[in-house]
Amino acid sequence: MxxxxxxxxxxxAATLRDVAALAGVSIATASKALNGRxxxxxxxxxxxxxxxxxxxxxxxxxxxxxxxxxxxxxxxLTDDLVGRFSLPILMGAEDEFGSGSVSVFLADARGDAIxxxxxxxxxxxxxVDGLIAVASNTDPRATLGRELPIPVIYAYGPSLDPDDTxxxxxxxxxxxxxxxxxxxxxxxxxxxxxxxxxxxxARDRTEGVQRAVAAAGLSLVEQVxxxxxxxxxxxxxxxxxxDRVPELDGIICASDQIxxxxxxxxxxxxxxxxxxxxxxxxxxxxxxxxxxxxPLTSVDMNFEALGRAAARRLTQAMSGERHAGGVxxxxxxxxxxASTARV
Amino acid sequence: MxxxxxxxxxxxAATLRDVAALAGVSIATASKALNGRxxxxxxxxxxxxxxxxxxxxxxxxxxxxxxxxxxxxxxxLTDDLVGRFSLPILMGAEDEFGSGSVSVFLADARGDAIxxxxxxxxxxxxxVDGLIAVASNTDPRATLGRELPIPVIYAYGPSLDPDDTxxxxxxxxxxxxxxxxxxxxxxxxxxxxxxxxxxxxARDRTEGVQRAVAAAGLSLVEQVxxxxxxxxxxxxxxxxxxDRVPELDGIICASDQIxxxxxxxxxxxxxxxxxxxxxxxxxxxxxxxxxxxxPLTSVDMNFEALGRAAARRLTQAMSGERHAGGVxxxxxxxxxxASTARV
DNA sequence: ACAGTCACAGAAAACCTTTTCGGTATTTTC
DNA sequence: GAAAATACCGAAAAGGTTTTCTGTGACTGT
Numbered sequence: 001m002x003x004x005x006x007x008x009x010x011x012x013a014a015t016l017r018d019v020a021a022l023a024g025v026s027i028a029t030a031s032k033a034l035n036g037r038x039x040x041x042x043x044x045x046x047x048x049x050x051x052x053x054x055x056x057x058x059x060x061x062x063x064x065x066x067x068x069x070x071x072x073x074x075x076x077l078t079d080d081l082v083g084r085f086s087l088p089i090l091m092g093a094e095d096e097f098g099s100g101s102v103s104v105f106l107a108d109a110r111g112d113a114i115x116x117x118x119x120x121x122x123x124x125x126x127x128v129d130g131l132i133a134v135a136s137n138t139d140p141r142a143t144l145g146r147e148l149p150i151p152v153i154y155a156y157g158p159s160l161d162p163d164d165t166x167x168x169x170x171x172x173x174x175x176x177x178x179x180x181x182x183x184x185x186x187x188x189x190x191x192x193x194x195x196x197x198x199x200x201x202a203r204d205r206t207e208g209v210q211r212a213v214a215a216a217g218l219s220l221v222e223q224v225x226x227x228x229x230x231x232x233x234x235x236x237x238x239x240x241x242x243d244r245v246p247e248l249d250g251i252i253c254a255s256d257q258i259x260x261x262x263x264x265x266x267x268x269x270x271x272x273x274x275x276x277x278x279x280x281x282x283x284x285x286x287x288x289x290x291x292x293x294x295p296l297t298s299v300d301m302n303f304e305a306l307g308r309a310a311a312r313r314l315t316q317a318m319s320g321e322r323h324a325g326g327v328x329x330x331x332x333x334x335x336x337x338a339s340t341a342r343v
Numbered sequence: 344m345x346x347x348x349x350x351x352x353x354x355x356a357a358t359l360r361d362v363a364a365l366a367g368v369s370i371a372t373a374s375k376a377l378n379g380r381x382x383x384x385x386x387x388x389x390x391x392x393x394x395x396x397x398x399x400x401x402x403x404x405x406x407x408x409x410x411x412x413x414x415x416x417x418x419x420l421t422d423d424l425v426g427r428f429s430l431p432i433l434m435g436a437e438d439e440f441g442s443g444s445v446s447v448f449l450a451d452a453r454g455d456a457i458x459x460x461x462x463x464x465x466x467x468x469x470x471v472d473g474l475i476a477v478a479s480n481t482d483p484r485a486t487l488g489r490e491l492p493i494p495v496i497y498a499y500g501p502s503l504d505p506d507d508t509x510x511x512x513x514x515x516x517x518x519x520x521x522x523x524x525x526x527x528x529x530x531x532x533x534x535x536x537x538x539x540x541x542x543x544x545a546r547d548r549t550e551g552v553q554r555a556v557a558a559a560g561l562s563l564v565e566q567v568x569x570x571x572x573x574x575x576x577x578x579x580x581x582x583x584x585x586d587r588v589p590e591l592d593g594i595i596c597a598s599d600q601i602x603x604x605x606x607x608x609x610x611x612x613x614x615x616x617x618x619x620x621x622x623x624x625x626x627x628x629x630x631x632x633x634x635x636x637x638p639l640t641s642v643d644m645n646f647e648a649l650g651r652a653a654a655r656r657l658t659q660a661m662s663g664e665r666h667a668g669g670v671x672x673x674x675x676x677x678x679x680x681a682s683t684a685r686v
Numbered sequence: 687a688c689a690g691t692c693a694c695a696g697a698a699a700a701c702c703t704t705t706t707c708g709g710t711a712t713t714t715t716c
Numbered sequence: 717g718a719a720a721a722t723a724c725c726g727a728a729a730a731g732g733t734t735t736t737c738t739g740t741g742a743c744t745g746t
Contacts, residue, residue, distance in 0.1 A: 025695075028695075028696055028697075028698090029694085039693075039695080040694070040695085041693080041694060041695085044695085063701085066700090066703095067701050069701075
């Protein structure tokens with residue numbers, strides 16, 4: 001039945017007016033029928049629904065937004081899309097929102113303050129209903145503003161303003177978990193090759209390691225070694241370590257890349273992993289842990305879950321729940337692989 | 344001078360009505376004043392502008408959009424946010440749009456057809472002005488739809504429909520460039536360790552390599568070896584190669600990861616790089632090339648430029664320019680590092 | 687038969703901005 | 717000094733939807 005719809009040419013997107021005309025009712029009735037309001041005869045409702053289906057009617061979100069003062073959008077403002085840390089957070093948030101009816105705007109400030117302000121204002125101009133700010137590292141960062149008209153959740157890097165709500169991975173706990181795992185699997189002579197001391201993540205993980213070592217009644221076989229996050233640093237530090245500490249049986253590396261370097265050095269030196277020394281990293285970076293020899297045990301920071309949590313928190317805040325603010329630390333988890341297998 | 348603005352409480356975002364009232368003019372005049380229309384006395388215009396500044400007026404994009412039938416937004420629909428290939432494309436596109444006044448929606452289909460349709464319709468419902476579809480690999484993919492009401496640019500993986508416009512990296516040329524570089528730096532006995540043959544990228548790069556080898560009047564010292572994209576494959580293939588072909592002096596690996604494995608195997612075997620054998624990869628993946636020993640020469644697929652180009656093409660299409668459609672291949676570039684240094 | 691309910695439909699306002707058009711005062715032209 | 721042009725401003729409509737309020741006809745109970 002290919003009847004033509006008078007007044008509707010099919011090129012332009014159908015409006016409620018088209019639906020109403022086709023169903024022979026007023027615009028008001030059509031709206032009520034489609035939105036499940038009562039005050040509409042069942043038969044009329046069906047006619048409207050059929051008409052809407054026929055012209056593929058989809059309400060114009062701009063008209064809806066104009067009316068109810070909400071856009072159904074949120075902004076994701078990242079400092080650093082390149083770095084692989086913020087990405088899973090974005091993914092988690094995007095997924096959590098996207099499966100609902102919220103659409104997400106993405107903007108990358110690239111670590112530039114000007115750009116950040118630009119994008120923040122672009123978001124505000126667009127009337128996003130909320131905002132997630134994802135930093136490029138876990139160091140505390142300046143707030144985006146104290147009197148913003150919309151709720152903001154800071155993810156990864158917490159806001160310096162205690163009134164803001166921040167969600168961060170628990171790096172201290174990550175350090176503890178690492179030690180507990182090694183101790184559980186029978187290691188007693190542990191060393192820590194940390195990362196760049198300028199990063200809070202490095203210091204936090206170190207703190208966790210030291211706490212857990214003390215709690216286990218042990219002490220590190222060597223002073224904590226700070227350096228960079230690179231494989232090269234992992235190699236140098238490991239060589240020095242093996243030289244100085246013959247009884248060494250477990251190396252905690254503050255990143256997967258460092259651990260990768262450590263593994264390489266140990267292989268060069270002929271030290272078998274995990275038979276003589278266990279090696280463990282942080283971040284659980286798939287590309288690194290899977291291809292290393294042997295596969296690397298690593299502490300996963302649960303970034304995707306963090307993104308999801310941020311999205312849920314934002315959703316709550318947008319629906320009016322007031323929160324005290326502050327920094328919440330989210331749990332991390334250890335992924336065991338061959339590099340720390342019990343011997 | 345903290346005078347209160349009658350009728351404007353500061354909580355709600357200021358509207359043109361507030362500005363007009365504050366400046367003592369009509370809404371129409373206020374609009375014209377702010378939009379640089381003539382028919383406004385210079386002095387009046389100044390008053391309006393001052394009023395707008397005072398209440399921090401920003402036009403409501405929903406009202407504007409409703410009127411002009413455009414939203415000033417585009418959708419970025421990716422198949423795979425995790426994979427590191429689509430990300431730089433997104434970055435390029437985001438940057439190109441974001442520096443203008445276009446905002447970008449992001450959605451990740453995660454390789455799932457249902458999810459893809461869901462997000463496509465979410466975008467259409469939001470009335471985005473255009474769409475960029477980023478695939479997870481270079482294999483041709485199904486079109487998103489033949490009769491979409493907005494322009495669509497396919498990036499990375501081209502659409503199977505020849506009427507669609509697709510932008511892809513030139514993998515054949517990438518293969519050629521790799522060979523030319525090795526030949527130029529004095530290598531004559533080349534082998535190719537390719538990737539997973541199921542991927543068009545692997546076959547295209549292989550084709551380019553073979554063409555360029557022939558063009559140089561040479562031939563590969565071994566049949567093309569297909570395998571996987573992993574370091575492990577790079578190691579096995581390299582060991583076999585070194586075993587069988589003593590005169591070998593250049594290995595082309597179809598990805599940086601394969602190359603990384605190859606370098607590891609060569610070091611294990613005591614074959615010096617680049618002194619005896621040059622090694623070269625594809626993708627220029629920072630984390631891999633920088634930390635490998637020696638640093639790895641690699642063919643960069645220029646993904647960010649591809650994203651920018653896609654954004655520009657979409658902008659053209661949105662402003663009405665008709666394009667013939669088809670697949671356009673974008674140039675790639677070689678980044679030389681120590682692993683292929685001339686001896 | 688009549689007041690009072692009830693079920694349903696539609697008119698109109700509201701959201702905010704832009705543009706067209708008409709109107710009023712002022713200036714220019716001969 | 718009259719006629720025409722100019723400069724400026726505001727009213728109103730348009731864009732698409734939702735909601736409130738009013739209206740109408742049918743039904744209930746006595």
